[in-house]
Amino acid sequence: MSNSTPATIEDVARIAEVSIATVSRAIHTPEKVANSTRLKVSQAIAITGYTTNAMARSLRLGRSNMILVVAPDIGDPNFSNILVGLENEARAHGYGILIGHTQNDAQRGLEYLKFLNSNQAAGLILFTGILPFGHQTMTARLPPSVGVFEPVYNGGIPYVGVDDIAGARKAVDLLIAEGHRKIAFIGDSRTRLAYARRRQGYDAGLDAARVPQDMRIVLEGDGTIESGRLALEQLFMRDTLPTAFMCVNDQTAIGVMLGLTARGYDMPRDFSVTGFDDVPQASYMTPSLTTVRQPRTMIGKHAMALLLELLSDNQPAETEILLVPDLVVRNSVGPPGFKPGGKPAR
Template sequence: MTLAEVARAAGVSASTVSRILNGTANVSAEKREVVERTLTRLNYRPNVLARGLASGRTMSVGVLTQDISSPFYGDTLRGLEQGLARSGYHPVVISGHWRAQEEMEAIDFLVTRRVDGMAVLGGVAPDERLREVAGQVPLVALGRSVPGLEAQCLRLDNHSGAYAATRHLIDLGHRAIAHIAGVPSHRDAQDRLSGYRAALEDAGLPFDPDLVLEGDFLEQSGFLAATRLIEGRRMFTAIFAANDQMAYGARLALYRRGLRVPEDVSLVGFDDLPGSIYTTPPLTTVRQPTYEMGVAAAACVLGLLRGEPPELPPLGVELIVRESTARRRL
């Protein structure tokens, strides 16, 4: 089955079918529906290699994530995949594991595979390298801001989210609030720590460095940090973890030591991962619109591929109050 045969069956030109397949057609919804029905009925499968040679495109979008197994990045990838659906483009995903050298190698891999566009999810690759790549292919960055590429970056306000989480605990009467922070070199971790400190300062509460422990955004580090808090004999009645995964680990550590959530210790996370509503008790957290971020990144890359100016919607964070927080017992 050739593209010309599909065009004859649909009653349109071969060039119209081609543009619909590669996502660049400006046609009516009715005509697009006729062509898509015909493609399905005739079971047309385009020769991707031939199309790439003819058009100079590989119909692929490179995606640099940090950990493909992470539920946070998984939800963003799901949105990105959905955003590319029916466009003719497909994602090529590779992980950087928050290591600059691995990220640079991953970016080089995607560039040498001639991806048509790229989406970078977080990471620590140098801004200079991302600007260089953006000069070669359309690029969108999520979770970071690259000077010179601001219109192509979507970064949420981690500071205000952490402030809201800490303020929620303060309003419940908690005064000794511990913080399990992320890796200090990560901008998200820095902003969430600064939001935590700002909420304490605005409430007239002293910042106690002994109540801040470093994690790595994974469950085990949350477990270890909460264990150190308990063993350190520091008085605390609440924990704000810099992400939900570390909050899960902290919850287990509290359980192992016979401390109840929220009766003895209130617990707040950050991200609102899909599983956070099903923890025991359901976790109070700061919601990041991870799926929507993926959809927005895909739409922006596709727009850039069509020669349109970059456009990313304003997305915000939101405190989601569930049963893991309660008023401090006197």
């Protein structure tokens, strides 16, 4: 848009490819507009920099009653249940939710930053693990913000999530109790703090069991099914196989399990596998996946409650709230079965 001409609601409607009436509904009564349409309108507002002081239902005393939720991947199995907790708590206090889907695209992040700086969102919930989006002048004017699911790297903003270290300890303690000593950790990361904390839980559990360093195997990963498969292939190529795989999340564990099945191995007879998150697919795997369950809806509820406290200009008692996860024991863990040089058990 031209710097000299203020953006209009017609500009927003044109870019979003919706009617002016739909733009108005998305602003004033967002609960009556489909999520996909709200997202298109919010993106168009961010692009144009459109602002108005007449958002009677969306602005209260000059401040919006909308909360922007920014996520890198709204298809993540964890997202929907956390969103339920966020939205229920927000609606109970007169706030609505707008969803910003960055798709890990820095330019999209910048558009949502423009949206925030146009005073159309009272607060920000971040799933991304990083502050948006690098533009220092605008970032300095962020509204009250809370990180959720992934701690914000070097962000210094409050965070609500699961106790990753405690959850990982539960998984590794189970494997040790079954008799495993050579346990591989799949999915280490230098940039994702949640994954790094799960690695800490892995190390703490092995330290407590006095497992020597030369029996520990750690491979990096990005939390995808493909990264689990690739890590497994690396171990086969190195001929340094563990008896158990402790995976940073369920997607990684599913990749490991698919790779083992393709090679003809049986779980848990040959290898044991654990995950983290308890996504819906975990219970449908063969065998069903032993994992650590995140209390996702409660994470969303607590995160929104913390943000609302910040919006009320109250100083919260805690700036990091970690909820206790549950170990869900299914059928992918058993005593050690694999022997070096061993073949698949048929």
